[in-house]
Amino acid sequence: QPSGRSNQIFVAQKGYDPELPPLPDNIEEEDEDSVKIISLFKSQEPLGATIKRDESTGAIVVARIMRGGAADRSGLIHEGDELREVNGVQMEDKTPEEIIPIMAQSQGEVTFKVIPVPGIKEELSANETMLFVRSLFDYNPEEDPAIPCRQAGLGFKRGDILQIVNQEDDTWWQACRHGDSNSRAGLIPSRQLQERWASIDRCVTGISFPAAGLRRSFRLGRRGGRSGNVESKRKSQEMGGATQTPTYLEVAPYCRDHKEGRRLVLLVGPSGVGLSELKRRLLLSDPDHYGVTVPHTTREKRKQEKDGVEYHFVSRQTFEMDIVNHKFLEYGEHRGNYYGTSLESVHKVIGEDKVCLLDVQPNTVQRLHTTEFKPCVVFVKPPLIQELRFSRRKATLISTQDMTKLTKTFSEEDFEDMISSAEAMDSQYGHLFEMVVVNGDFAMAFNKLRAELEKLETEAPQWIPVEWTSHTKQNTESVC
Ligand code: 5GP
Numbered sequence: 001q002p003s004g005r006s007n008q009i010f011v012a013q014k015g016y017d018p019e020l021p022p023l024p025d026n027i028e029e030e031d032e033d034s035v036k037i038i039s040l041f042k043s044q045e046p047l048g049a050t051i052k053r054d055e056s057t058g059a060i061v062v063a064r065i066m067r068g069g070a071a072d073r074s075g076l077i078h079e080g081d082e083l084r085e086v087n088g089v090q091m092e093d094k095t096p097e098e099i100i101p102i103m104a105q106s107q108g109e110v111t112f113k114v115i116p117v118p119g120i121k122e123e124l125s126a127n128e129t130m131l132f133v134r135s136l137f138d139y140n141p142e143e144d145p146a147i148p149c150r151q152a153g154l155g156f157k158r159g160d161i162l163q164i165v166n167q168e169d170d171t172w173w174q175a176c177r178h179g180d181s182n183s184r185a186g187l188i189p190s191r192q193l194q195e196r197w198a199s200i201d202r203c204v205t206g207i208s209f210p211a212a213g214l215r216r217s218f219r220l221g222r223r224g225g226r227s228g229n230v231e232s233k234r235k236s237q238e239m240g241g242a243t244q245t246p247t248y249l250e251v252a253p254y255c256r257d258h259k260e261g262r263r264l265v266l267l268v269g270p271s272g273v274g275l276s277e278l279k280r281r282l283l284l285s286d287p288d289h290y291g292v293t294v295p296h297t298t299r300e301k302r303k304q305e306k307d308g309v310e311y312h313f314v315s316r317q318t319f320e321m322d323i324v325n326h327k328f329l330e331y332g333e334h335r336g337n338y339y340g341t342s343l344e345s346v347h348k349v350i351g352e353d354k355v356c357l358l359d360v361q362p363n364t365v366q367r368l369h370t371t372e373f374k375p376c377v378v379f380v381k382p383p384l385i386q387e388l389r390f391s392r393r394k395a396t397l398i399s400t401q402d403m404t405k406l407t408k409t410f411s412e413e414d415f416e417d418m419i420s421s422a423e424a425m426d427s428q429y430g431h432l433f434e435m436v437v438v439n440g441d442f443a444m445a446f447n448k449l450r451a452e453l454e455k456l457e458t459e460a461p462q463w464i465p466v467e468w469t470s471h472t473k474q475n476t477e478s479v480c
Contacts, residue, residue, distance in 0.1 A: 034116060035115060036076075036081075036113070036116050037112070037113055038076045038112045038113075039110070039112075040071075040076075040111075040112070041108065041109055042070065044107065045069075045184070046069065046104065047070050047077075048065065048066040048070050048072055048184050049069065049071040050062075051083060051099060052148075053095070054082075057082075059082045059092075060092070060094070061080060061081065061083065062078065062081045062082075062114075063079065064079060064148070064172075064187075065077065065079055066174060067165040067166045067176075068165065068183040068185050069184040078117055079117065081114040082115040083099075083112065085112065086099070086103060086110065086111070086112055086113075087102075087111055089102060100151070131163065131165075131167075131250065132161055132163055132164070132250070132252065133175075133248035133249060133250050133251060134159060134161055134248065134249045135161075135162055136158060136246030136247055136248060136431050137158055137246055137247065138157050138158050139156050139188060141153020141154065141155055141186075142155070144189075147189075148187070149187065153186055153187050153188070154187060155186075156177060156188070158436070159434070159435070161177070161251065162188065163175060163176045163178055169190070171193045172187045172188070173187070173188050173190045174186065174187060174188070175188045191247045191248055194247040195245045195247060198245040198246075198247075246430045249465060250465070251466055252465075252468075252469040254374070254463070254464045254469055255461050256462075262353065262355045262356075263355070263374045263375060263376050263462075264346065264356050264373040264375040266358050266359075266360055266375045266377045267279055267357065267358065267360070268359070268362050268378065268379050269359075269382075270381075270422045271418070271421070272410065272418050273381065273382050274442065276359060278380060278437075278446060278449060279292065279357045281446050282357055288354075290355050290357055291349035291357070292358070293341050293342075293346055294310070294345055294348075295311055295312070295340060295342075296312045296314055296319060296322070296328075296331075296338070296339070296342055296345075297312070298313075298315065298337045298338040298339075299311075299335075299337035300313075301313045312342075312345075319331075322342065327343060328340040328341060329367060329368065341358070355456075366432070369432060370468075371467070376453075377432050377433050377434050378433070378435040378449065378452075378453075379425070379426065379430070379436045380438075380449075381422045381426070381436060381437070381439070382418045382439065382440075383439070385419060387440040391440050391441060391442070396409055435452050
């Protein structure tokens with residue numbers, strides 16, 4: 001409750017605990033600007049504001065109020081307020097670095113003497129912004145020399161759900177991590193800033209990678225691997241899509257209506273990383289819950305095969321008609337025969353109320369990235385090369401590149417190819433990936449994948465791209 005005004009001295013008092021401390025009674029009148037005395041009852045929680053020295057006046061001013069922090073909740077301290085005293089200690093001759101510990105150490109009743117920025121009314125923070133994003137890169141404020149106040153930064157990992165609570169500053173947004181008990185916001189780079197950094201990285205290195213990672217590694221002077229970077233660029237160009245800068249993806253909470261099909265699960269990763277084996281093991285682990293599509297082929301049916309089980313066996317003419325009619329999500333030719341996965345086969349599995357598992361090329365993901373399928377895209381990536389060598393030392397690679405099915409052991413070049421191809425996929429399609437599973441040790445990767453996919457069924461809400469929910473929002477309401 002803001003309290004009295006006395007000439008130019010405005011005294012305000014606010015408490016966070018049930019008991020409010022008494023207002024200071026030794027308030028002196030000041031004949032210059034309006035002075036506001038603010039008395040806050042401070043716990044161990046930081047004030048939630050950043051300060052800086054105003055370059056033109058030399059005064060210490062409040063640079064930023066962190067949404068949801070103590071200062072914000074008080075509604076009494078504002079950006080631009082000039083800080084004169086803290087608990088009677090003059091701030092004038094102090095640097096921001098000297099002031100921060102004084103603030104941090106003070107507990108209980110803390111009195112601030114400030115010259116308020118003109119034209120600001122006392123008000124509690126506005127309603128929370130309901131803007132949620134999935135972060136598409138890792139961010140560590142401790143390693144970021146550009147952040148205006150490191151202590152006010154919010155670190156996050158790729159995949160974390162962030163609630164953006166303030167976008168007033170073009171370069172530094174304020175956000176809370178969804179699920180954190182701490183409701184005080186922290187600073188994160190804005191989309192614009194992150195994109196700018198990424199484009200600088202691209203100019204410097206000539207390649208595109210998840211922006212923050214590269215920015216940091218570039219600063220730290222880590223050398224990109226020999227073939228790694230060059231290969232990545234080549235592979236990325238081969239894949240033919242536009243370069244994306246992974247920053248933040250706007251998401252919305254989603255709870256599946258029982259009438260809706262289960263979300264499609266798309267497994268994506270470089271050749272040899274183990275997609276087929278992961279898919280096979282998932283299916284075996286719970287065949288009532290998971291399902292796979294039955295592909296079409298023009299090859300002859302083998303003795304032990306049944307139509308509609310291993311494949312739908314169709315004539316070349318039928319297959320070609322189906323190609324023309326866009327019935328296939330993807331298709332290819334192998335030893336003179338067509339093979340392809342139809343959209344209808346995906347519908348069939350979903351219609352059986354199963355989770356449809358599909359391993360696809362990343363460029364197929366975009367076709368399935370729709371409101372209807374709401375796919376959860378799992379990127380299966382290889383581990384570091386040392387672990388690849390160790391984990392694949394007895395494994396074999398099935399290669400069909402030269403149109404003959406070859407089984408051979410992995411070579412050093414296969415490992416390098418797998419890693420660079422994964423980097424290229426991540427760089428180009430990373431914004432579509434909802435989960436990342438590193439397949440080094442197979443048992444660990446499988447357990448992680450299964451646990452994460454179980455969460456899709458049990459955890460509510462799930463976070464999906466906002467455009468998949470807009471239709472639902474307009475027409476129906478869902479109860480979570
Ligand atoms: P097979 O004739 O021995 O059953 O399979 C030959 C090849 O066809 C295998 O390498 C298999 O991976 C590939 N194949 C099976 N189904 C599909 C499919 O739906 N699409 C594509 N592009 N290839 C497939």
